[in-house]
Amino acid sequence: MLIPQHNYKLDVHSLNSRHPGEFECREFRESILGVMPHHWDRREDTSFQLAHFRRHKRKTLKKTSGKNTQHPFNKPEEHHPPGKDSTKKISKFIGKAANYAGSAKSKKITPYVPTITNHTKLWWVPNVVVAHEKEGIEAVHLATGRTICKLHLQEGGLHADINGDGVLDHVQVVGGNGFEQTVVSGSMEVLRPCWAIATSGVPVREQLFNASICHHYSPLNFFQHGELSRGFGRTQDFSSLEVATPILIPKDDGNQHWKGSHGDIIFLTNRGEVTSYSPGDHGHEAVWQWQILTGATWSNLPSPSGMMESGMVVPTLKPFSLSVHEHNNQQMILVSGDQEALVISPGGTVMTTIELPAPPTHALISADFSSDGLNDLIVVTENGVYGFVQSRQPGALFFSTLVGCLIIVMGVIFVTQHLNSVNGKPRAPR
Numbered sequence: 001m002l003i004p005q006h007n008y009k010l011d012v013h014s015l016n017s018r019h020p021g022e023f024e025c026r027e028f029r030e031s032i033l034g035v036m037p038h039h040w041d042r043r044e045d046t047s048f049q050l051a052h053f054r055r056h057k058r059k060t061l062k063k064t065s066g067k068n069t070q071h072p073f074n075k076p077e078e079h080h081p082p083g084k085d086s087t088k089k090i091s092k093f094i095g096k097a098a099n100y101a102g103s104a105k106s107k108k109i110t111p112y113v114p115t116i117t118n119h120t121k122l123w124w125v126p127n128v129v130v131a132h133e134k135e136g137i138e139a140v141h142l143a144t145g146r147t148i149c150k151l152h153l154q155e156g157g158l159h160a161d162i163n164g165d166g167v168l169d170h171v172q173v174v175g176g177n178g179f180e181q182t183v184v185s186g187s188m189e190v191l192r193p194c195w196a197i198a199t200s201g202v203p204v205r206e207q208l209f210n211a212s213i214c215h216h217y218s219p220l221n222f223f224q225h226g227e228l229s230r231g232f233g234r235t236q237d238f239s240s241l242e243v244a245t246p247i248l249i250p251k252d253d254g255n256q257h258w259k260g261s262h263g264d265i266i267f268l269t270n271r272g273e274v275t276s277y278s279p280g281d282h283g284h285e286a287v288w289q290w291q292i293l294t295g296a297t298w299s300n301l302p303s304p305s306g307m308m309e310s311g312m313v314v315p316t317l318k319p320f321s322l323s324v325h326e327h328n329n330q331q332m333i334l335v336s337g338d339q340e341a342l343v344i345s346p347g348g349t350v351m352t353t354i355e356l357p358a359p360p361t362h363a364l365i366s367a368d369f370s371s372d373g374l375n376d377l378i379v380v381t382e383n384g385v386y387g388f389v390q391s392r393q394p395g396a397l398f399f400s401t402l403v404g405c406l407i408i409v410m411g412v413i414f415v416t417q418h419l420n421s422v423n424g425k426p427r428a429p430r
Contacts, residue, residue, distance in 0.1 A: 025151040028053045028139070033168065033261060035130045037160035038137055038153060039245045042314070044362055046133055050126035053139055053148065153202070160248045162198060163208065163279035164262030171198045171246050171265060173213060176238035193238040196246065196267060196277075198286070209286040213243070213267040213275045215293070240301055242270035244317040249331055249346050251278070264289060264346060268317040268335050272297045276348060290348035296337035298359070311382050313338045316364040322390070324368045324375055334377075336364050341377070357386050 025032055031053040039045060128139040128148065136153035140146070153159050157172040173196040191197060194214040199207050250263040265286075267275045274296070276289035298313040320334035320343060332351065333344040338359035343351040358381035365378040374390040 025149045027055050028149055029056050029166075030054070031139075032137070032149075032151060033161050033166065035137065036168065036261065037158055037248050038132050039158050040132065040134050040155060041245055046131070048132070049130050050142075051128055051130050051139070052124070052126050053128045151202070156245070158246045158248060158265070161261035162248060162263070162265060163200075163284075165200075167200050167205075168202050169198055169200045169208060170202075170204070171196060173197075173243050173246060173267060175243045175270070176241040193241055194269075196265075196286075198265075208279070208284055209277075211277055211286045211288070213273070214241070214269060214271075215273055215291065240270075240299065242298070242300060242315075244268040244315045244335075247317055247319055247333070249319060249333060251346070266317065266333055268296065268315065270298050270315070270337070272337065274333070274335055274344060274348075276346075292344070292348055292350070294335060294342050294344075294350070295340035295353070296335040296342055297339070298337040311359070311361050313359045314362055316341065316360070318363065318366075320366055321375055324373050334364060334366065336360060341379075354388055357381065358383055 031051065035049060035051050127142055129142060131138045131140065134155060136151045137149075138147055138151075139149040141148050154170065156174075157170055159168060159170055161167060162169045162171065172191055174191050174193055176193045194212060195210055196213050197207065197210045199205075244267075246265050246267050248261075248263045248265055250261070262279070264276050264278045267273075267277075272294040273291060274294055275291040277286040278289055279285075280287055296315070298315050300312050316334060316336040318334050319331040321331055330346060333346065335342050335344065336354075336356065339356055341354040341356055341364060343354075345351055354377070356379060358379075360379050361382055362380040365380070366375045367378060368374060369376050369378070369387060370389050374392070376390050377388040379386040379388070
C-alpha cells in the first residue's frame with residue numbers, strides 16, 4: 001500500500017504519540033514566537049501564513065585543550081593548515097579579476113532573485129508555510145513539502161508571549177456554559193466563569209496571573225479596584241455568560257520584542273464588557289488598564305422549546321489596522337455582537353460605532369475591497385454579505401487647530417483695519 005507524501009491524516013497511534021512541545025519545535029523557538037499569536041475556536045480560524053524559520057542559535061562552547069569543539073547542527077569540522085589555501089579562494093579570485101580586466105565589455109549586472117532551496121538562509125525569504133490548525137501549528141518546508149515542526153497547543157484560548165520573556169504563554173477564559181468541563185492547562189483546577197487565567201510554557205511551567213473580566217465581581221463581591229458593589233450579598237448568575245477568545249494588542253515599552261509579543265490582553269463578554277489587562281513589571285500578575293460597557297452584546301441561548309430561534313451569532317474580537325500599507329501603526333480593537341460593532345483604541349476610547357444590518361454568522365472580516373489603502377469591514381449574515389467602507393475624516397485635533405488659526409487671523413485683520421482707520425482719520429480744526 002502506497003501512501004502519498006502529503007497525506008496528513010493521522011491514525012490513533014500518531015495522535016496519542018504527540019505531546020505538547022515536541023523536540024523539533026525547540027530548535028525553532030524564536031521562529032515559533034514570530035508566527036504567534038495563535039487561537040482556534042471554529043473552522044474559520046484555520047489560516048496559513050508564509051514565514052522564515054531559523055534554528056535556535058546555541059551558545060558557542062569554549063575550546064579546551066585535548067578536546068575537540070563540537071560544532072552546532074552537526075557541521076563537519078574544517079581543517080585549514082596555516083600557510084596553505086586548501087579552498088583555493090585566492091587563486092580563483094585572481095583568475096576572475098584577470099578575466100574581467102581582459103574582457104572588452106563588462107557584463108550587465110542582472111538582479112539577483114533568490115530561490116527557495118534546502119539551504120535558503122536569507123531572513124527575508126520565506127522558507128515555510130505555517131498552518132494554524134485545531135491541534136496547534138504546523139510548519140511545512142516550501143522546498144520539499146515536508147513537515148519540519150509540529151507544535152501541539154491546547155484548543156481554546158490565546159497562545160502568545162504576552163509578557164515578552166521569550167516563552168509561549170496561554171490565556172484561558174470561559175463563560176457559564178463551559179466552566180464545568182474546562183480545566184486550567186497544566187493543573188487539575190477547574191476554570192471558573194468570568195475569570196481569566198494565564199500560564200507560561202509548553203508544557204505549562206507556572207501560572208502568571210488570574211483576574212476577573214466581569215463587572216461587579218470578586219470573591220468578596222467588591223469591585224476590582226476597591227469600590228463597593230451594588231450587588232453586595234447577592235449571588236452572580238453566570239449561566240447565560242458567554243465570552244470571546246481574548247486577543248493581544250502589542251504595546252511599545254521601549255524594549256525589543258518579537259512581533260506579536262508583549263502587549264495588552266483584551267477580553268469581551270456577551271454583556272458588552274470590554275476589559276484590558278497588561279502584564280506586570282516582572283512578567284507576573286496582571287495590571288488592570290480599563291473597562292468599558294459597549295453595545296456589542298449577543299446571546300446564543302436556546303429558547304424554552306430547546307431550539308435556537310435563529311442562526312448562531314458569532315462575536316468578533318480581533319486587532320484591526322486602519323491602514324493597509326502602514327505595518328507599524330498602532331492596532332485598534334474591533335468588537336461586535338449581534339446588532340452593533342465598535343472600533344476601540346488601545347486606551348479604551350470608542351472611535352466609531354457601526355449598526356449591523358443582521359446578526360453576523362461569521363467573525364467580521366477586515367480587507368481593503370475599495371482599493372483606497374484603508375481597511376474596510378465585511379459582515380457575513382444569514383441573508384447576505386454586507387460591506388462597510390472606511391472613509392477619511394479630519395480629526396478633532398486638526399479641526400480645532402484650524403478653527404483656532406482662523407480666529408487668530410480674523411482678529412489680526414480686525415485690529416489692523418481698526419488701527420489703519422484711526423491713523424488715517426483727519427484731525428478736527430481748532
